[in-house]
Structures are given as structure tokens and as C-alpha cells.
Amino acid sequence: MLELDDIDAGYGGARVLREVSVWLPPQSVVALLGTNGAGKTTLLRVASGLLTPTSGHLTINGKDLTGKRPHTLARAGVCHVPEGRGVFPTLTVKENILIQAAGGSLDEAVERAATAFPILKEKLGQLAGSLSGGQQQMLALARAYVTDADYVLLDEVSMGLAPVVVDEIFEFLGRLAEDGRALLLVEQYVSRALELADYVYLMNRGRIEFAGEPGELDSDRLVAQYLGAHT
Numbered sequence: 001m002l003e004l005d006d007i008d009a010g011y012g013g014a015r016v017l018r019e020v021s022v023w024l025p026p027q028s029v030v031a032l033l034g035t036n037g038a039g040k041t042t043l044l045r046v047a048s049g050l051l052t053p054t055s056g057h058l059t060i061n062g063k064d065l066t067g068k069r070p071h072t073l074a075r076a077g078v079c080h081v082p083e084g085r086g087v088f089p090t091l092t093v094k095e096n097i098l099i100q101a102a103g104g105s106l107d108e109a110v111e112r113a114a115t116a117f118p119i120l121k122e123k124l125g126q127l128a129g130s131l132s133g134g135q136q137q138m139l140a141l142a143r144a145y146v147t148d149a150d151y152v153l154l155d156e157v158s159m160g161l162a163p164v165v166v167d168e169i170f171e172f173l174g175r176l177a178e179d180g181r182a183l184l185l186v187e188q189y190v191s192r193a194l195e196l197a198d199y200v201y202l203m204n205r206g207r208i209e210f211a212g213e214p215g216e217l218d219s220d221r222l223v224a225q226y227l228g229a230h231t
């Protein structure tokens with residue numbers, strides 16, 4: 001279980017998260033939805049160690065890892081796929097995969113990345129920055145598969161992509177979940193996120209306003225308050 005308990009966090013003097021508690025049980029899919037600026041990205045940054053909370057605790061599999069650096073959290077099984085393209089654009093696809101392999105065998109990592117997204121195998125020698133936006137996102141997402149992470153934090157990974165690519169990415173997320181990874185999904189395609197999710201949190205202005213199963217959500221409220229154009 002990845003647990004965020006009673007987290008306060010922000011930037012400089014600005015408090016963004018207020019008393020936020022979110023649980024990501026093993027092998028579950030949890031959607032984290034909310035308005036722009038609600039604090040979803042900030043919460044993922046706390047969960048992956050990029051931002052230290054001012055109070056509260058981050059616990060993974062019962063171990064308090066509050067304030068630990070991202071590499072420690074990565075070793076504890078956390079993989080953060082950030083907003084935007086989480087790749088090194090001036091390195092080749094193969095070099096990006098090598099970095100993802102984190103000391104494992106390169107051949108094996110390439111095979112695994114290609115299992116996740118076969119198109120990557122055809123592009124190994126190309127600079128990541130020369131790939132289409134969708135292919136760059138696939139490369140970023142392949143990391144979650146290559147690294148065997150138990151807890152995958154996904155920040156708007158379908159943003160700005162063509163519908164056919166979004167389909168492919170959601171199929172991949174479904175396979176990751178079937179593979180037993182826990183997913184914490186921040187997503188603008190709310191209905192798709194809810195199809196995958198076992199549990200959902202709604203955030204507004206740095207606080208959790210709803211926590212429950214997708215079926216418990218009042219859809220009128222969701223539409224009125226939280227959905228943008230992409231439902």
C-alpha cells in the first residue's frame with residue numbers, strides 16, 4: 001500500500017495541499033480527479049519524493065518514507081510518469097530505455113519496452129525528440145513496465161494526443177493493471193479513468209472533497225464541478 005496521510009504541502013510560502021489523505025492499495029486503480037490547479041500534480045510530486053510535505057506522512061508497504069529522495073522511492077516501487085513528455089529528447093529511444101533499465105540487461109529492457117509498445121522497437125536508433133507526441137508518451141510509459149514498479153503515478157498521460165493514441169494508451173494502462181500494478185491516475189478523460197478505476201478521489205482547492213467507488217459518484221455534481229470538455 002502507498003499511503004499519503006494528512007499531507008500539507010506547497011511551494012515556498014504558498015500552501016497547496018491541505019490535510020490530504022489518499023491510499024493506493026496494491027493492484028488497484030485509483031483515479032484522482034479535480035479542477036485545474038486543485039493540487040493533483042502536487043500530490044503526485046509528494047508521492048514520488050519530488051516534493052517534501054510540510055506535514056503528514058508518506059508510507060509505502062508500512063514503511064515511513066516521508067522526506068526521502070525520489071531514487072529511494074523508486075527503489076521502493078514508485079514510478080512517476082510526469083505531465084508532459086517524460087523522456088530525454090536528445091537521447092535515442094534505445095538510450096532512453098537503457099536509462100529506464102536501471103542496471104538491468106539492455107536487451108531485456110528493449111524487449112519489455114517493445115512488449116509494451118511494439119512501435120518502439122522500430123525506432124530504437126531515433127532521437128526521442130524526433131518521435132511523435134504519442135510515441136514519446138509511449139516511451140515514457142514503457143518505463144513503468146520496464147522497471148517493474150508496483151505503484152505507478154500517471155499525470156495526464158493522454159493530454160493532447162490523438163484519440164487513436166489515447167485508445168492505445170488506455171489499453172496499455174488496462175494491461176498494466178491486469179499485470180498487478182497499482183495505478184494512481186490523474187486524467188482529463190474522466191469517463192475513461194472511471195472505467196478503469198476501483199476507487200476515486202475528487203480534489204478541489206487542495207482538499208479531497210469526495211472519496212469512494214466510481215458508482216457512488218453523483219454524475220451531475222461531477223459534470224458541474226469537475227469535468228472539462230473531455231467527458
Ligand SMILES: Nc1ncnc2c1ncn2[C@@H]1O[C@H](COP(=O)(O)OP(=O)(O)OP(=O)(O)O)[C@@H](O)[C@H]1O
Nearest residue numbers: 011014016034035036037038039040041042043083
Ligand atoms: N512549481 C510551483 N511553484 C509555485 N506554485 C506552483 C508550482 N506548481 C504548481 N503551483 C501552484 O500550485 C497549485 C496546484 O497546482 P497543481 O499543478 O498541483 O494542480 P493540478 O490539479 O495538477 O492542476 P492542472 O490540472 O492544472 O495541472 C496551483 O495554484 C499552481 O499554480
